[in-house]
Amino acid sequence: MTNLKVGGVPEHFNYPWYLTLKNKEFTQKNINLRWKDYHGGTGQMCKALRNGEVDIAIVLTEGIIKDISDGNPSKIVQTFVQSPLVWGIHVAAKSTFKKIEDLEKATIAISRFGSGSHLMAIVNAYNQGWNIDKLKFKVVGNLEGGIEALTNGDADYFMWEHFTTKPLVDNGTFRRVDDCPTPWPCFVIAVRNEVLENNFSEVKQVLEIINNKTNGFKDIENIDTILADRYQQQLKDIKDWLKITHWNTGKPITKNLITRIQNKMIRFNVIKEKKNSGNFVKNMYI
The missing domain is CATH 3.40.190.10 (Periplasmic binding protein-like II)
Known part of the structure; x- marks a missing residue:
């Protein structure tokens, strides 16, 4: 076998x-x-x-x-x-960030460099016309790390698959600011x-x-x-x-x-x- x-x-x-x-x-x-x-x-x-x-x-x-x-x-x-995969762009429920434009200089939680959450944050920044070279990242390991980072204020927003994170939006852990589908x-x-x-x-x-x-x-x-x-x-x-x-x-x-x-x-x-x-x-x- x-x-x-x-x-x-x-x-x-x-x-x-x-x-x-x-x-x-x-x-x-x-x-x-x-x-x-x-x-x-x-x-x-x-x-x-x-x-x-x-x-x-x-x-x-x-x-x-x-x-x-x-x-x-x-x-x-x-x-x-x-x-395509639909990536939700999430902030903490009580965050002062209200719309996508507010996030240009914010710190992004990512699972690790080279991950989807890292690369799609770059794609989203490009779509918004932001300076990609000035993006700030916080490595958090996984979804649980993203929850902790946003809740504690160690990072400002976190991108993860829309439907996987929907229960966290429903229960008030996250607030979804927007979505970003993959262009492939x-x-x-x-x-x-x-x-x-x-x-x-x-x-x-x-x-x-x-x-x-x-x-x-x-x-x-x-x-x-x-x-x-x-x-x-x-x-x-x-x-x-x-x-x-x-x-x-x-x-x-x-x-x-x-x-x-x-x-x-x-x-x-x-x-x-x-x-x-x-x-x-x-x-x-x-």
Whole structure:
């Protein structure tokens, strides 16, 4: 049996992985797949890919492109969630900041440098016409760290996925000032190069299983109620999230898409130079 370790954020996007593991679908193909939650998000998973802690990771597109550009020995094998991710821009409930324009010189809580919360803060600043070089960051580790930093006044605003943070808005921990959607498909599946070289067919099998699950995911009976209960969300919010979320079901990621994303990331000053887009991608369907 082939042992593979996969990591992802413990959020509703990854519930299809939970179902395939619960149903022992990988075991039936002689693959011992083990899941690990990464509360610190993409920055933490990029580090885990680098040090071999995980073999496969479901990561934010912008984060892994930056990290592969910086030398992460991994490849993107496909898009996982095709639709953009909606990032909520949050302040503490009692904050004096009222609108997006107020945040230009504020301190930004980020999970870690190179994470989605870091890179999307730069994208948001670019969209607002702010000076990116003057942004101030406070590293907080994860969502819990963001809550603590905003509550204590160690940082002024924090960007995290809109629906994951909605309960914190509902209970008065955060106040959402605005939203900022990603200008690209949000989640991709990345695999360490060593694993692709040694276990190509097994990785391909894993992708076929998860793509089959996401293909019919929205048609699962009472899936909205199941997700609302599991992730402590309002049913209406889950219904809204399901409407705007679209999984990729097996189409390979193209070098052209990587090139377009790199062009935007250079414009946002997230990466310094464009690399050969073929260095980022492994086509599993040749």
